[in-house]
Amino acid sequence: MATYAAPVREIQFVLNDVLNVGSLAEMPVMADATPDTLNGLIEEAAKLIQNQVAPLNAPGDAEGCKLSNGDVTVPKGFKEAYKQYQEAGWVGISNPAEWGGAGLPYTLGKVIDEMLCSADVAFALYPGLTVGCFEGILAAGSDEVKQTYLPKLATGEWTGTMCITEPQAGTDLGAIKTKATPNDDGSYSLDGGKIFITSGEHTMVDNIVHFVLARIEGGPAGVKGLTTFAVPKFLVNADGSIGARNKVTCTSIEHKMGIHGSCTCALQFEGAKGWLVGAPNTGIQNMFVMMNLARILVGMQGLGLCELATQNAIAYAKDRKQGKAFNGGATIIDHPDVRRMLLTMRATTEGARVLA
Structure with missing residues (x-):
């Protein structure tokens, strides 16, 4: 089973010695982002992540998520670890302070x-x-x-999704069919189906906010007629409390080759109430804000897994006995060509970290 030790020294070297992240503190809005503060926060996050989250990786993938009567149960330990992670402030570490985040650099969030x-x-x-x-x-x-949803999303008390893909509309967003019909109270009723929705349904938090691409009837054809909506799992009362369940249902969990601890759902909207985010027919521009941030996250996934693979390859090479090296060593890390491959992995990972 893969093990993980957060590479705190390597991360701090990149931030402090290569990128001079301390220069951010010269900006009034980032005055608190001193190297000492950032280094301390990285060390604290590392402790929680490697001690509480990493042990969930293998058992969570083996157990996976389960759907029953429209509710998704995540693997054992996920809910408790998420609550600990969220209450410590890590979800909102780089979100603006005016909405409840810590207002620290985006770079720290990516670390x-x-x-x-x-x-x-x-x-x-x-x-x-x-x-x-x-x-x-x-x-x-x-x-x-913003007032309805951002304070809870900023702190991670509620989670969010990106609802784009449909069975007939993958990369061709112009083929999206989910429709939105205006209601008298200023909301819209959404009808349609979405697939491959990451974190689309679970019970780890009190509410889930779906950021949905849909089409208002009578709008232009293709991508020019798409609009974005905020569609909550539970409606939100005027006083900010949780109201009735909205008409959005998880109909299945997608089958995947891995990351089974992440609930990737098919969602059905059947008159679900949603609220405009941005002007009608500007949905593609609005959604690209989230899509581009998601692309950065995918890059961080690649970097994170490069680090994990490198750590475990080195550990295995130190333990695996095979043949006899020129220097008399008995494990494969003593063989020059294995050392070359491991050094290539390390160099690639370190280079990716600077880029990221």
Whole structure:
């Protein structure tokens, strides 16, 4: 089973000695982001991630998520670890302070993403998509929509999703059919189906906010007629409390080759109430805010898994006995060509970290 030790020294070297992250503290808005503060936060996050999250990786993948009567149960330990991670402030570490985040540099959030993706990619997707949903609504939402959803998304008390793909519309977003019909109260009723929705349904938090691409009837054809909506799992009352369950249902969990601890769902919207995020027919621009952040997260997944693979390849090479090396060593790390491969892995990972 793969093991993980957060590479704190390597991360701090890149931030402090290569990128001079301390220069951020010269900006008034980032005055708190001193090297000492960032180093301390990285060390604290590393402890939680390698001690609480990493041990969930293998058993979580073996157990997977389970669907029963529309509710998805995540693997054992995920809910408790997420609550600990969220209450410690790591979900909102780089979200603006005015919405409840810590207001620290985005770079710090990506460092934590790297460690989380090394420890357990499936777990990392729950807060990862939440941050993206927050940013999408922040960029285009009305004051009312922001006030309703951002404070809970910023802290990770609620999680978020990105609802784009449909059975007939994968990369061809112009083929999206989910329709939105205006209601008298300013909301819209959404009808349609979405597939491959990461974190689409679970019971780890009190509410899930779906960031949905849909089509208002009468709008232009193709991508020019798409609009974004915030569609909560549970409706939100005027006082901010949780109301009735919305008409969005998980109909199945997608079958995948891995990351089984991440619930990737097919969702059905049957008159689900949603609220405009941005102007009608500007959905593709609005959704690209979240999509581009998700692409950065995918890069962090690659970096995190490079680090995990390198650590475990080195550990295996130190233990595996095979043949006799020129230097008399009996394990495969003593063989020059194995050392070359391991050094190539390490160099690739270190280079990727600087780029990321």
